[in-house]
Amino acid sequence: MSSTSLTAPNLIAAVLQFLLLLFLLRAFVYKPILAAMQKRRDTIAKQINDADGLKSEAEKLRQEAQSLVNQARDEAKQILANARQESDEQAKKIVEQAQREASYRQKAAIEEIEHERDKALASIRGQVADLVVLATSKLIERNLNADDQNRYLDEILKDAGQLQ
Amino acid sequence: MNFSLTGFQWPPFWTGLISIALVLLFGLAAARRATAGVPTGSQNLMETAIETFQDLVGQMAPDALAPNLSLLALTLFLMLVVANILGLLPLPWFNGDWIHSPTAFLSIPAGLAAWMFLLIQWAGIKYKGFGGWVYGWVWKPFPVVGLIINALEQLVMPVSLAFRLFGNILAGELVLRMTTHLPHGIGGVLTTFGIGTLWLVFSFVISMIQALIFTILTVAYMSIQANKDH
Numbered sequence: 001m002s003s004t005s006l007t008a009p010n011l012i013a014a015v016l017q018f019l020l021l022l023f024l025l026r027a028f029v030y031k032p033i034l035a036a037m038q039k040r041r042d043t044i045a046k047q048i049n050d051a052d053g054l055k056s057e058a059e060k061l062r063q064e065a066q067s068l069v070n071q072a073r074d075e076a077k078q079i080l081a082n083a084r085q086e087s088d089e090q091a092k093k094i095v096e097q098a099q100r101e102a103s104y105r106q107k108a109a110i111e112e113i114e115h116e117r118d119k120a121l122a123s124i125r126g127q128v129a130d131l132v133v134l135a136t137s138k139l140i141e142r143n144l145n146a147d148d149q150n151r152y153l154d155e156i157l158k159d160a161g162q163l164q
Numbered sequence: 165m166n167f168s169l170t171g172f173q174w175p176p177f178w179t180g181l182i183s184i185a186l187v188l189l190f191g192l193a194a195a196r197r198a199t200a201g202v203p204t205g206s207q208n209l210m211e212t213a214i215e216t217f218q219d220l221v222g223q224m225a226p227d228a229l230a231p232n233l234s235l236l237a238l239t240l241f242l243m244l245v246v247a248n249i250l251g252l253l254p255l256p257w258f259n260g261d262w263i264h265s266p267t268a269f270l271s272i273p274a275g276l277a278a279w280m281f282l283l284i285q286w287a288g289i290k291y292k293g294f295g296g297w298v299y300g301w302v303w304k305p306f307p308v309v310g311l312i313i314n315a316l317e318q319l320v321m322p323v324s325l326a327f328r329l330f331g332n333i334l335a336g337e338l339v340l341r342m343t344t345h346l347p348h349g350i351g352g353v354l355t356t357f358g359i360g361t362l363w364l365v366f367s368f369v370i371s372m373i374q375a376l377i378f379t380i381l382t383v384a385y386m387s388i389q390a391n392k393d394h
Binding site: 001003004005006007008009010011012013014015017018020021022024025026028029030032033034035036037039040043 | 165166167168169170171172173176177180181183184187188191192194195198199200201203207210211214215235236238239240242243264266268269270271272274275276278279334
């Protein structure tokens with residue numbers, strides 16, 4: 001037998017060896033490696049999907065935050081406007097009150113002044129009357145009797161009363 | 165060339181066993197820590213090999229056949245590469261000779277080619293139906309006469325597969341041994357070293373190419389046979 005001999009048992013043995021190798025490789029090598037490859041493919045696909053989901057969620061959150069910020073800005077503007085209006089009104093009210101008070105006090109002061117003047121005038125008038133009577137009586141003392149004196153005094157007093 | 169029903173040659177049997185053991189060791193090393201995470205080292209290599217053959221076979225074979233055929237082709241390729249290269253290694257054999265490739269014995273490529281022939285016919289029956297398979301044998305390209313043409317074509321296929329591989333590997337080994345019988349003396353040593361090294365590199369490449377050719381042709385024949393429109 002040489003290397004060119006065809007020997008039937010060797011033919012069969014070669015096939016059996018090949019089949020044995022195929023069986024062992026399939027069971028212990030290809031299967032776990034193919035499973036690992038498939039799992040990796042699935043993982044990558046899942047990660048890509050997850051990333052897409054996260055991206056859209058992030059976009060949603062961003063829009064939500066944006067709308068919140070806009071809302072807050074509007075609210076702040078509103079509050080500011082309200083406060084400004086309120087303070088304006090308050091200031092107006094304070095000024096009005098102050099004006100009212102001032103005019104009231106002015107009127108009271110004027111009244112008091114007039115009252116004091118009247119009082120002073122009355123007192124001056126009384127004194128003047130007394131002095132006039134005194135002076136007149138000194139001048140005409142000796143010429144008049146008691147009845148005349150009383151009559152003249154009444155006239156004078158009446159005149160003084162009309163002076164007012 | 166002679167044919168024997170009972171004779172058995174032990175060297176190709178043992179070297180064949182060594183070949184599949186080496187392939188299996190490499191495969192187990194690759195699968196030992198198979199991870200779905202980032203693959204490293206031998207797992208990377210094995211995954212690349214699997215994907216390469218999936219692509220290669222996927223281009224030719226029908227979709228239903230491709231997944232199994234790609235693994236079969238990869239197994240065949242790995243076994244043949246190791247078997248072909250085994251004969252180039254400086255390992256002594258029991259009979260005083262250097263080690264021979266199992267594929268340098270006609271019986272081994274012939275056995276594999278015969279098995280592939282049977283698989284190819286099985287694929288034809290399975291994917292075209294028995295009627296379609298018979299029709300393909302007998303009625304194409306011409307009725308009845310087609311049988312002669314097809315018989316020639318189909319039978320030449322395994323024979324050419326077997327002899328191509330056997331011839332290339334045996335020739336590689338024989339020429340490599342011849343380079344050790346060049347003239348003695350310093351000139352002989354230099355030519356032996358020079359030519360021997362060159363031939364070793366050449367044979368190394370041939371070993372891989374022949375393994376690939378055997379595998380690709382098997383896949384191609386099977387794909388042709390399994391396609392319904394042939």
